[in-house]
Amino acid sequence: MKKITLILTVIGLIIIGCENQEDSYADRESELLSLLDDDDALGLEGLDDGDAVDDEYTADSLESAGKINLGKVMEVFHPDSGYIYKFGRKITSKTKTITYTHGDDFSIANIIWTVSGDFICSAIDTATADTNKTEKPFTSEFHRMVRFVEGNVSDWRGRRWRVDAFTMGTGSTDDIVAVTKLEYFTMNSENTWESGFVITSDEAETRWISRDSIPTFYKGDSVKVEVSVTNNNDPVFDYKSGEGVVMHYGRHRYYKARRKMHDDGIGPDAGENDNTFTKIWRIHGPGYYVFQPRPYRVFRAFFDVMDFGTLFDTEEDVHTAVWALPYKVIRE
Known part of the structure; x- marks a missing residue:
């Protein structure tokens, strides 16, 4: 009887210990989730265009104090002299699943976003101004890991934990197109481009990027961005290299820019149709707060590759892949 009582006591203590640990x-x-929600470096806001690019998407600056929530710059594709293609991703549903791994002084969040919506394309006949609008449903899955560490000092909300590092955000609709490399170049003292950040697909989902060491630029800097991609469609759509790449940057759909990247072998782009896309990016300012200049701010950038069948063929499914990486802008 004593042995049975002892065994039951031990089991009870184990159960109580497990319950205390779970609590x-x-x-x-709960604290980690609030950190994820508050961090400007994370999340998918800014990828959504809201609709196909239309006249409301007028050129403006992310630095405009008068239109702080309306700064948009959008560029469209001109596949031939007869049509202009305006397009956009309209996100209608986002669900987030998080699983945690905990240690004594660290935690890792494995985050999966399931994103659904419509890819919207308007083909405009430049001769007659007739418009043919197509909407294609899509579902993408995005993945990122975030590492947290416990600090010695609480923040203003009483939180002792902080975001320490994260992996590249990666997402796609399928395996037709993929990003294989992202590289930033800045101009050095000898007036030549010098690589400052590079990451490849082999390490995109495993390499930890320190929260305090994200790519950082000064307002007015010129940055050369290169994005390398693959296209596994069979056959590849017969227009240029078969795919296009756009760069979204900003904070959300009403305060962003979307720029084409180029694979034409002209200027900074090294080779035509070699599946490495290039853009010279002039860094915008950090914006304003109650009409006062901000000294710095964190923004989100998304590098978005799409098979041209997605854009130009009404019967083709949506084939896209996206990498997401935050950056910091300093005023001076």
Whole structure:
């Protein structure tokens, strides 16, 4: 009888210990979730265009104090002299699943976003101004890991944990197109381009990028961006290299820019149709706060490759892949 009583006591203590640990982790996870929600470096806001690019998407500056929430720059594709193609991704649903791994002084969040919506394309006949609008449903899955560490000092909300590092955000509709490399170049003292950041697909989902060491630029800097891609469609759509790349940057759909990247072998682009796309990016300012200049701010950038069948063929499914990486802008 004594042995049975002892065994039951031990089992009871184990159960109580597990419950206490689960309660402790639940409190921790609540704090970690609030950190994820508050961090400007994370999330998918800014990828959504809201609709196909239309006249409301007028050229403006992300630095405009008068239109701080309306700064948009959008560029369209001109596949031939007869048509202009305006397009956009309209996100209608986002669900987030997070699983945690906990240690004594660290936690890792494995985040999966399932994003659904419509890819909207308007083909405009430049001779008659007739418009043919196509909407294609899509579902993409995005993945990122975030590492947290416990600090010695609480923030203003009483949180002791902080975001320490994260992986590249990666997402796609399928495996037709993919990003294989992202590289930033800045101009050095000898007036030549010098690589400052590079990451490849082999390490995109495993390499930790320190939250305090994200790519950082000064307002007015010129940055050369190169994005290398692959296209596994069979056959590849017969227009240029078969795919296009656009760069979204900003904070959300009403405060962003979307720029074409080029694979034409002209200027900074090294080779025509070699599946490495290039853009010279002049860094915008960090914006304003209650009409006062901000000294710095964190923004989100998305590098978005799409098979040209997605854009130009009404019967083709949506084939896209996206890499997401935040950056910091300093006023001076």
